[in-house]
Amino acid sequence: MQTARIICPNGHLGFAPLKPESFALGVAAGPDFIAADSGSDDVGPGPLGSDTSTSPLAWQTHDLEAMLLAARARGVPMMIGSAGDTGTNSRVDLYVGIIKELARKHKLPKFRLGYFYSEVDREVLRAAIRSDEPIEGLEGRGVLTESELDATSRVVAMAGVHPFMALLDQGADVIIGGRSSDSAIFAAAALHRGHSEGLSYYLGKVLECASFCAEPYGGKETVLGEIVDGGVHVTAMHPNQRCTIASVAGHAMYERSNPYYEFVAGGMLDMSQCHYEQISEKTTRVTGPRFVPAGRVRVKLEGAAKIGERYVGLAAVRDPYTIAHIDAVIGWARQQVRDRFGETGYELHYTVYGRDGVMGPLEPVKTPAHELCIMVQAVAPTKEMAEELCITGTRQMFYARLPDVKGTAGSVAFALDEVLPASAAYRWSVNHTLAVDDPLALFPLHLCDAGI
Amino acid sequence: MQTLKLSELAKTIRSKNAGVDRITFDIIFRDARTYEAVRRSGALSREAVLALYGLPESRLTDFVEFEPALAIKFTIARLRPSGSPGDPDIFGAQQYAPLLDVLVNLPDNEAIQPAA
Numbered sequence: 274m275q276t277a278r279i280i281c282p283n284g285h286l287g288f289a290p291l292k293p294e295s296f297a298l299g300v301a302a303g304p305d306f307i308a309a310d311s312g313s314d315d316v317g318p319g320p321l322g323s324d325t326s327t328s329p330l331a332w333q334t335h336d337l338e339a340m341l342l343a344a345r346a347r348g349v350p351m352m353i354g355s356a357g358d359t360g361t362n363s364r365v366d367l368y369v370g371i372i373k374e375l376a377r378k379h380k381l382p383k384f385r386l387g388y389f390y391s392e393v394d395r396e397v398l399r400a401a402i403r404s405d406e407p408i409e410g411l412e413g414r415g416v417l418t419e420s421e422l423d424a425t426s427r428v429v430a431m432a433g434v435h436p437f438m439a440l441l442d443q444g445a446d447v448i449i450g451g452r453s454s455d456s457a458i459f460a461a462a463a464l465h466r467g468h469s470e471g472l473s474y475y476l477g478k479v480l481e482c483a484s485f486c487a488e489p490y491g492g493k494e495t496v497l498g499e500i501v502d503g504g505v506h507v508t509a510m511h512p513n514q515r516c517t518i519a520s521v522a523g524h525a526m527y528e529r530s531n532p533y534y535e536f537v538a539g540g541m542l543d544m545s546q547c548h549y550e551q552i553s554e555k556t557t558r559v560t561g562p563r564f565v566p567a568g569r570v571r572v573k574l575e576g577a578a579k580i581g582e583r584y585v586g587l588a589a590v591r592d593p594y595t596i597a598h599i600d601a602v603i604g605w606a607r608q609q610v611r612d613r614f615g616e617t618g619y620e621l622h623y624t625v626y627g628r629d630g631v632m633g634p635l636e637p638v639k640t641p642a643h644e645l646c647i648m649v650q651a652v653a654p655t656k657e658m659a660e661e662l663c664i665t666g667t668r669q670m671f672y673a674r675l676p677d678v679k680g681t682a683g684s685v686a687f688a689l690d691e692v693l694p695a696s697a698a699y700r701w702s703v704n705h706t707l708a709v710d711d712p713l714a715l716f717p718l719h720l721c722d723a724g725i
Numbered sequence: 726m727q728t729l730k731l732s733e734l735a736k737t738i739r740s741k742n743a744g745v746d747r748i749t750f751d752i753i754f755r756d757a758r759t760y761e762a763v764r765r766s767g768a769l770s771r772e773a774v775l776a777l778y779g780l781p782e783s784r785l786t787d788f789v790e791f792e793p794a795l796a797i798k799f800t801i802a803r804l805r806p807s808g809s810p811g812d813p814d815i816f817g818a819q820q821y822a823p824l825l826d827v828l829v830n831l832p833d834n835e836a837i838q839p840a841a
Contacts, residue, residue, distance in 0.1 A: 413746070519753070527751070650810050
């Protein structure tokens, strides 16, 4: 069996730049693959809905350049999943363009550039909704309905290992993936080399966030993972970081509800029987992960629906009487909005910093601070309406009528006597799974030449 | 009897999105002895977490004692998905703060030096 030594320099390529020192050490360690995930649903539904990136182009290019040059110099595959934060088609095209441009810039000898898309056609989903195999909701959501589908701006499917393995089989030297399970990018490389599913998926799981599996805490540093004698070995590349039992096991639970099980298209990684062993200062060995194939392949879908255009206003309060009656102040402003715009057809949100701005109803501290800042978010079908809604909802706090207030010249302080345009408001409308006969069906593959 | 704050006993106390509909909380300890002592104290139980955050039982989706990482972990359902307008914490990254001051009663035979 061939070795599968993989380095991962960044847990969300583009979100912040990789650190060159540990990346150089990782490259010097002689990897067989250089791979990273570049997406996340943590950034909220806006980027997917509006088909934009939250990461700056300069940082995306910086990391792709470092990885491409190292991979081509060594002649090993480079693999990227979830291009451009969201993995939409435009983000895949963006990364493919960056790779081609970098290849020209550095006069790299010709290589094969593979890529796949992840956006799902609305009519495919409509047909599924109408079939006898509904689009099932995750995390307590009901099945996807046609009305919710119609409200949704864009849907991506989460690829498993299949499109990555198919492109490796076809000889791709560089792979740019649409939306993908983080762990599948790395698992595909190990599976391509003939390793077992359990170890391959675990290797992917531990590498996906780069140095988040190492300690002391420090992101964007390179880690090296490989499969050796029936176990996964993971090693920190930064001179001051180590992969310990605590850091590696701790990573298994990061950002997921349950530390024992990880679901991907085609099955489930069971980490409940994992055994962790520190085998050298910087390396931990993990044995015992199992992969349980699914009877029917279900692919996760993510979709964002536009709610409307958005404006933001800010107001602050210092009078203790007004602070004690801040809900009445907000209530007054809301009533003025209702009088002007009616009860429905818009959203108006008040976030009261200094009371429960960060946690809302989860806040156990009930005593407000000596001053408050109130953020007003107004969402409406048009920018004009959102702006007027936001001005009304913000400025009317100034005119709130409190019976015993001493200050009668204005109930709030304004740092800005204006409201500010914000990005359009979206919501996660699709967090579901779709059953497929062919795990490649949703992910059209492409292969072209790059370099000279 | 010794009473310490959770922030004096844990190495890491954090919260973060687990997908778009949930927030997960990790409390990680430096050594097995502290982990065991806190676990046995009952200060971090399903009931304690529900009371601390004022949540109905239905919103606590997972509660796991994860020995390999010396961690206690729980997950709650959001009322609206992350990043919806009005959501003040898109990453769910600042929801752990009330855990810092949770008081943990330790019997004298489990006396533990608070971490720095």
